[in-house]
Amino acid sequence: MPEGPSIVILAEQVRAFEGRTISAASGNSKLIPFDELPGQPILSLRSWGKHFLIELPLYTLRVHFLMFGSYRIDERKEGAAPRLSLQFEEGGELNFYSCSVKLVEGELARAYDWRGDVMSEQWSPRLALKKLRENSERFACDVLLDQDIFAGVGNIIKNEVLFRLHIHPLSMASKLPQGKLRELVKQARQYSFEFKAWKLAFELKKHWQVHNRAVCPRCNIKLHRAYLGLTQRRTFWCERCQKRYGDAVDVVKI
């Protein structure tokens, strides 16, 4: 569920709920004033990175699915209590499970900058480059997961983009040549859209080159895997195909 493209798919699936008015709301979230929700119409349903946003007149409900969250549209998950459940006067219901739900107060545009969302039409490569240059003494595997720069990029996209560009995950962002840095920004978006298309076709895993893979599809040697960087997330890479820019750092394998 969690990476940006999956949230975009959700937003598209529920588009028809925009404009409907909440008739009943419940759930086991502790942060939501459920009794205030009935009567409020949905002004918009959208995503920002991995956030799913339900914009209401009084505030916006922010749903984050973390690792294991899920949802059901016009149906319910058996044996699971929804964290947030919304029924509508016009009919239909939305149910969200094991996710984090919060209120976002004030204007959405104040809380979120869509120029930083890799899936947004407002995505700004220039702004991403600027952010990268401002804080570039970090590993490539870390900057890609930085939601302040690449909102929506998750661990799968990280691994695949680095392989695609033949960049070693422990390359220093500051040591990447100009062109590589630009490609990184370009592919963070490009790959995310391919991810979405593959996911819609139920063939996402088929396209994984290195994520959860054992052997490099390009040169056939065994892939490396380790928890790398500040983020300590699973990283898969080919030591032969992916060039390391910047100083070498010891890697503890798993």
Add this chain to the structure above:
DNA sequence: CTAAATGTTAAGCC
């Protein structure tokens, strides 16, 4: 059956 995973946040410590 156990472990690990598409992620983030809060608490705890120095």
Add this chain to the structure above:
DNA sequence: GGGCTTAACATTTA
């Protein structure tokens, strides 16, 4: 208070 580390949460799959 800051900056860092650890724990917590939750569900499905291998």
